[in-house]
Amino acid sequence: MAGRGPAPSVSRSRSRDQRRAEAEVVEVVADDVVRGPELPERDPLGLPWPAQTRRWWESWRRSPLAVTFAGTDWDYLTDTAVLHAALWRGDVKAAAELRLRVALFGATPADRARLRLSVKSPAAGPVPEARAAAAAASSASKRRSRILKAVVDGAADVG
Numbered sequence: 001m002a003g004r005g006p007a008p009s010v011s012r013s014r015s016r017d018q019r020r021a022e023a024e025v026v027e028v029v030a031d032d033v034v035r036g037p038e039l040p041e042r043d044p045l046g047l048p049w050p051a052q053t054r055r056w057w058e059s060w061r062r063s064p065l066a067v068t069f070a071g072t073d074w075d076y077l078t079d080t081a082v083l084h085a086a087l088w089r090g091d092v093k094a095a096a097e098l099r100l101r102v103a104l105f106g107a108t109p110a111d112r113a114r115l116r117l118s119v120k121s122p123a124a125g126p127v128p129e130a131r132a133a134a135a136a137a138s139s140a141s142k143r144r145s146r147i148l149k150a151v152v153d154g155a156a157d158v159g
Contacts, residue, residue, distance in 0.1 A: 007110040027118045028064040035066040036074045043085050050088040057081055064119045065106050077105065 039057045043049055049057075060066060060077060069077070080101040086094040106112040112119065 007113040
């Protein structure tokens with residue numbers, strides 16, 4: 001089965017498209033809160049879960065994306081855990097379906113881009129617009145000074 005194509009570009013070529021894209025992105029903040037149900041003691045076959053599957057499940061419970069999960073999402077993720085366990089028990093045929101299922105939850109940066117999800121660290125809040133504008137103006141001013149200095153110095157060397 002073919003893939004879904006490249007992930008959406010982070011920035012757009014037109015400012016109006018960029019504003020629309022930024023408005024569509026849902027931002028979640030990493031807070032390390034444990035959400036969702038615990039993994040059942042045993043899988044549907046009555047076997048204990050592999051250690052890798054237990055770690056995988058806990059990483060989803062601590063994921064910042066878990067704040068967006070509804071009850072049905074956790075049910076679907078539980079079914080996906082069965083595939084994860086099968087893969088770790090040696091059933092490599094489960095890998096393709098597992099990849100598709102975890103993509104629906106935003107497992108990779110490309111998946112999150114497709115889902116229009118953004119994960120922010122708690123310390124990295126948005127830069128205030130005034131500070132960003134001042135930094136941009138300062139940067140432009142420094143560049144202009146360097147160009148003018150180069151022109152003046154170059155003209156002095158020519159004469």
